[in-house]
Amino acid sequence: MDRVIVVGGGLAGVRSVEALRAKGYEGELTLLSAEPHRPYDRPPLSKAVLLGDSDDTTVDADWAALRCELLLGERATGLAPAPAGGGTLRTTAGDLPFDGLVIATGATPVTLPGDGPQHVLRTIDDARRLRERLREGARIVIVGAGWIGAEVATAAAAKGCAVTVVEAADAPLANAIGTRIGAHTVPWYAEAGVTLRTGVKVAAVEHGGLALADGGRVDADEVVVGVGVRPELGWLEGSGVEIDGGVVVDESLRTNLPGVVAVGDCAAWWSRRYGRRMLVEHWDTALNAPEVAAAALLGQDAAYDAVPYFWSEQFGRMVQYAGHHPSAERLIYRGDPGADAQWAACWFTGDRLEAILTVDRPRDLVQARRIIAAGTPMDADAVADPAVPLRKA
Ligand code: FAD
Structure with missing residues (x-):
């Protein structure tokens, strides 16, 4: 593989560039992004930036060391795959041939x-x-x-x-x-x-x-x-890339086209852990999934099997969530949300913790995230006592 293009200059895009180089890719590398800015972090936009405590959230990346050409303020407009793999990316900067492509075009607000x-x-x-x-x-x-x-x-x-x-x-x-x-x-x-x-x-x-x-x-x-986002995929129309809500990718984040992977807010990945397709618009996914996508592009074995995680800072509280709760059987509170400033909600199926939401209980979040990832059983009765640390049974 000699010519890789990353489309989209958000966190998933910059992390894809870094992961490709870290995994030994030596060929040409281009990052194309519709925004005129170098990749930056979005979570502070609704927090420190709105409050006036920060004005610049640019991701710290050494573009020269990464040997990556940045095409900023340019948009991908179409994708013409070649029958044997690779193809041509249609862009506002002209046609760009590629033999590897990372789709990381994120999402757009409704x-x-x-x-x-x-x-x-x-x-x-x-x-x-x-x-x-x-x-x-x-x-x-x-x-x-x-x-x-x-x-x-x-x-x-x-x-x-x-x-x-x-x-x-x-x-x-x-x-x-x-x-x-x-x-x-x-x-x-x-x-x-x-x-x-x-x-x-x-x-x-x-x-x-x-x-x-x-x-x-x-x-x-x-x-x-603020009523939600939809994946930014209009430019893929007619390309043959399979789309169902997001870009359909397997557990290695490969699309149905050879040499084309997708990551971040635009990708609907197959989760082995949950036995279903997941489209998770969280910073943690944009941070970590590119490692797997880069490996897949370079023909290395890897699977993305993360427990979804996100956080939100609301009205002076740190709210964190890990897991996936829709199919859980029951809910156990840890603390009283009506009376306690700090509490958590734990979703269980049998003795397995499926998901947790914590309010100002960061330690619970860290411990629960490990337990959910390992899939180990828990003493569900002990969970209701906020004074008892979360632990495996
Ligand atoms: P994006 O960041 O959307 O990047 C995609 C890039 O691709 C954009 O620059 C876009 O302009 C570009 N692009 C789109 N179409 C094209 C095209 N055709 N050609 C070229 N370039 C294109 N997550 C949390 O877990 N916790 C939080 O507290 C949190 N806070 C958030 C606050 C805000 C205000 C926002 C907006 C998001 C927040 N998120 C949070 C979500 C998190 O930031 C996203 O999940 C993450 O940014 C997704 O990264 P991405 O690279 O997949 O997509």
Whole structure:
């Protein structure tokens, strides 16, 4: 393999470049990215950057040592595979031949109908634009009480804005962790002075606010939409790359085309651990999956079999999650979410811990993550006592 192109300059893209070189790839290497910036980290955008505590989250990479050509501000527009493997990447910078390709084009925020202005938060430019508008007293209306919505609400409230969060589900975070657990975060909003309205459907973003499906209206100086993302894959249309929600990849992150792998927020990988396809839009996946994708591209054996992990910083709390809970049989609380500042929710099937959500209990998260990864049984009864460290049975 002599010519590898990485498409997408997010974390998964830069980690793919690093992993290819670390694994001994000596050929030409190009990273093409639609954004004009060198790869940067996104998690601080909704935290330190919005708060004004940081303005630059560029990933520390030595591009000269990596011998990687950076084509920034250029977009892949199509992919023409060659029958024997490799092919040609169509880009705004012209056609680029390749014999290995990493698809790492991430995801793009979903927007709402309507001709009023709406902020989304995906790029450093989005974050800087929004930060300018978080002035004291400004009426900031956020659509979506998911991870991003809650973090934007945190920053906006800290800046003295009058913040309203409008959520279609019956509780914050309902899509991610279910209504029951999400409901425990409701008081956090009021404590921060944020108005939370659940069960409210938005019809359109208008000038000066939201039109609601029930005919009501919410006035706003700025509308921020945080209702989810979709993988950025339009450029692959007609390429023959199999797509089903994300780019369909096997457990080694290989697509159906030889010499083409996919990683990060755009890849739907086969998980041996869960016996299903997973599309996980988490920083940890973008960080670690590229090792496996690079190995696969170079013909080395590797499988991505991680326990999903993410964190979120909301209203002064560190919320962390590890595992995959949808098929779990029962839920055990560790601490009382209504009374304790620190608590955890543990999802079990039999004596196996499937997933954990922790609020300001980082040690629990670390221990649980190890136990989930190892699949070892636990003494489920002891888990309910927050004074007893989490351990195997
Ligand atoms: P991206 O970071 O989206 O990078 C993809 C890149 O590809 C982009 O630069 C894009 O412009 C480029 N691109 C797209 N299409 C093309 C094309 N056709 N041609 C060329 N380039 C293209 N995760 C957590 O676990 N915890 C957190 O606290 C957390 N906070 C977050 C806060 C924010 C505001 C955001 C946006 C995300 C957060 N995440 C968090 C999620 C995490 O940042 C993502 O999972 C991670 O960035 C995914 O990396 P990626 O490289 O796959 O995709």
